[in-house]
Amino acid sequence: MNTQWSAFMQSRPASAVQPTADACVLNDLSHFGLLRVSGEDAEGFLQGQMTNDMREVTAGHSNLCGWCTAKGRMLASYRALRQGDDFLLQTPAGNMATSLKRLQMFVMRSKVTVTDASDELVRFGLTGNCVEALLQPHFTSLPDETNSVVEQNNLILIRLSGEVPRFEIIGPVDESISLWEALESGTTTGDSHYWALQNIRAGIPTIFPETAEAFVPQMTNMQLVDGVSFTKGCYTGQEVVARMHYLGKLKRRMYLAHISGDFEPKPGDALHAANSQSGQGAGKVVDAQAADGGFDLLVVIEVANAENEKITLGETGPALEIRNLPYEFTSESE
Structure with missing residues (x-):
């Protein structure tokens, strides 16, 4: 975890959140890691590795994808998104070492670099019926469909599926801290278990x-x-x-x-x-x-x-x- 973000999170008041329908919840998502895939061959490289069409991952759209063995068995699951010319792959932190090592093995002569970007960018989530009203003062527009993306002020905002509106924010630590502070007065703080429960109820599989x-x-x-x-x-x-x-x-x-x-x-x-x-x-x-x-x-x-x-x-x-x-x-x- 980014040391500045870690210190910031330790300074925030903790609260155990029960998953109620009317909860408005901020979630640190540092329990997910982030891979950066960069280079002029990045799209083609990932196209030959992932189950989904990486050509559809754009500045305005993210997707879920799996990474399989030759026998079609999933080694890991990811959320894929773009940051400029680079691809970002989010996965549980426990998958990071294997994903990084194995993906680098397949690079071979491709002009591709695969690195661990987990400390470069902060990830946090926002869940609840209140969240659109809370986010609107900070973004000129919000993503309107599941998996759609808006980027503004170096912050990437992704709309996710769920029982109630749910978003993830990815960005540099300073901008993330500023947004968290602006949002927290209208929310309570959740933990990794709360966020995982939202994925479960949304029917989103996670490979560990x-x-x-x-x-x-x-x-x-x-x-x-x-x-x-x-x-x-x-x-x-x-x-x-x-x-x-x-x-x-x-x-x-x-x-x-x-x-x-x-x-x-x-x-x-x-x-x-x-x-x-x-x-x-x-x-x-x-x-x-x-x-x-x-x-x-x-x-x-x-x-x-x-x-x-x-x-x-x-x-x-x-x-x-x-x-x-x-x-x-x-x-x-x-």
């Missing part, structure tokens, strides 16, 4: 080291959240991803679920269904956060068992209550 290589993108609904392009051309793992899209029948996909009690699930935890015939088990936890006297989860489950069988955490853990995602499964994901 514990789940690296566990899922093909479609298993985590990446195609339903603008995270996969099926027309962009070749990239690592594309043949497997495309084959499942055009020829295969998706046997696993991601669901939103809830469990009661204090049995805390973790990314990568195994799920159990008595009638599962798969050698890979009934499914895995993608992410989970405390909510409503238990935990909300994103889980990848066998489609055949998800709605008709009792699914539990492990063989003896609590049962999952499947809830509705904020988007519908398409016919191609059946």
Whole structure:
């Protein structure tokens, strides 16, 4: 974390935020890392690595994308955006070392540089029905669609999906501190758990080291959240991803679920269904956060068992209550 930003955050009053519908919440997002991909071949390089079309990442649009092995299994998930001629890839901090090392291995003769920009730029989020009114005095216009971007005064503002309006701000430390101070009188401070819960309820998958290589993108609904392009051309793992899209029948996909009690699930935890015939088990936890006297989860489950069988955490853990995602499964994901 940027040392100036770290000192600033330590000086702010902390508050534990419960996820209520009317909360107006500021979130430090330093638990995410940031990769910078620069050079005249940057777009072409990333086009050959990521699941989404990097030509669509512009000054006005960001996207989600996955990075796969040759077998089509996701190593990491990112939010991709532009800063001038450079690309920025945001991912959980735990993915940074592997992402940086492996991406640099693939550069080869391309005119591309991949660096860790986590300390260069601050990231923080703003969630709640109040946020548009709070942001309007500081931006001449706000992004009007999910994944759209506005840049002003060196600050990048991204509209994200969610139950209520949600934005992320990325920028230099001085400008970020000034904006945070201007916003905090009308908000309360959240933590990384609160922000993760918003992603879970929005149905946005996050790949952690514990789940690296566990899922093909479609298993985590990446195609339903603008995270996969099926027309962009070749990239690592594309043949497997495309084959499942055009020829295969998706046997696993991601669901939103809830469990009661204090049995805390973790990314990568195994799920159990008595009638599962798969050698890979009934499914895995993608992410989970405390909510409503238990935990909300994103889980990848066998489609055949998800709605008709009792699914539990492990063989003896609590049962999952499947809830509705904020988007519908398409016919191609059946």
